[in-house]
Structures are given as structure tokens and as C-alpha cells.
Amino acid sequence: MSTIRLLQRWIAQYSASGASGGSYGGRGKVLKQTGVACLLLVALATQSASACSVPRIRTLGNQTVDGFMTTRSGRPCGIVLKRSPGPTHSADIVAQPSNGSVHVTGRNRIVYRSRAGFVGSDTFSYARRGLDTRNNPTTRTVRIAVTVTP
Numbered sequence: 001m002s003t004i005r006l007l008q009r010w011i012a013q014y015s016a017s018g019a020s021g022g023s024y025g026g027r028g029k030v031l032k033q034t035g036v037a038c039l040l041l042v043a044l045a046t047q048s049a050s051a052c053s054v055p056r057i058r059t060l061g062n063q064t065v066d067g068f069m070t071t072r073s074g075r076p077c078g079i080v081l082k083r084s085p086g087p088t089h090s091a092d093i094v095a096q097p098s099n100g101s102v103h104v105t106g107r108n109r110i111v112y113r114s115r116a117g118f119v120g121s122d123t124f125s126y127a128r129r130g131l132d133t134r135n136n137p138t139t140r141t142v143r144i145a146v147t148v149t150p
Helices: 003-016 027-049
Strands: 063-072 076-080 088-095 100-105 109-114 120-131 137-149
Touching (some): 063 109, 100 120, 109 120, 109 137
Parallel strands (some): 063 137
Antiparallel strands (some): 088 120, 100 109
């Protein structure tokens, strides 16, 4: 179940149970609970308005790590490659997704786009090649699990 649906269900249960303040609570209780409901609604609106969500991905030298992203069908979603301990020489796509495309723009951004109408799961991998802090060659590989929503 998506985060949005869980929050919607919680808000509905919270309101139906009479816990939304009502006439039985003191003024502080009403304000606190109203504030919580407003905060949840803002979080809900922010997530539903976002077409692309990619949490921070920490990479490790000469290892493969997993990451994930959520995007809408047919919309681009990008991963900005942050600084590494040593210089980065290149970013390359290691495995293409089955239900879309991914490419490197410049030296610091990976962009995924599902094919139009596709909804479901997809995966791709990319690698960053460069040097570590002692000038030894290093490759940081990331496998991305993509959730594509309508």
C-alpha cells in the first residue's frame, strides 16, 4: 500500500474516532491534533504532487549497492551524482531497464524515463568510475529498483 493511501486511511480513522479534537479536548489538545492533521495533509500533497522521488544513495568503492526511485509513467526522473572522495572520471549505464530508457546527462546526472503507459517495476544499473583518496582506481555501482506509478 502506498504511503499516500496509508496516510489517507490514518486521517480517516483519526477523524472518525473523534480524536480530532472535538468539544471534549482542551484548547491545547485541539490545536496540537489539528496541527498534526495539517502536517500530514501537507506531506500528502507534497508527495502526490511530486513526479519523481529518489532518496539519497550512499555508494561504496568497488562495491554494488541498491537504491530505489519512484516516478510517474512517461515522466523523466533524475539522480544527481554527488561528490566522491576522489575525482570521478565517468558515469556509465551498466544495465538498461526493460520498460524504459536511462541515460547520462553531463557527468553528474542519470535520467530514467519509463515508456508511456507503463506502470509497475523496473530496474537499471549505473557505475561511476574514478579514483579513491589514494589515487587507486575505483568503481561505484548502483542497482536502482524503480516503481512507476500512473
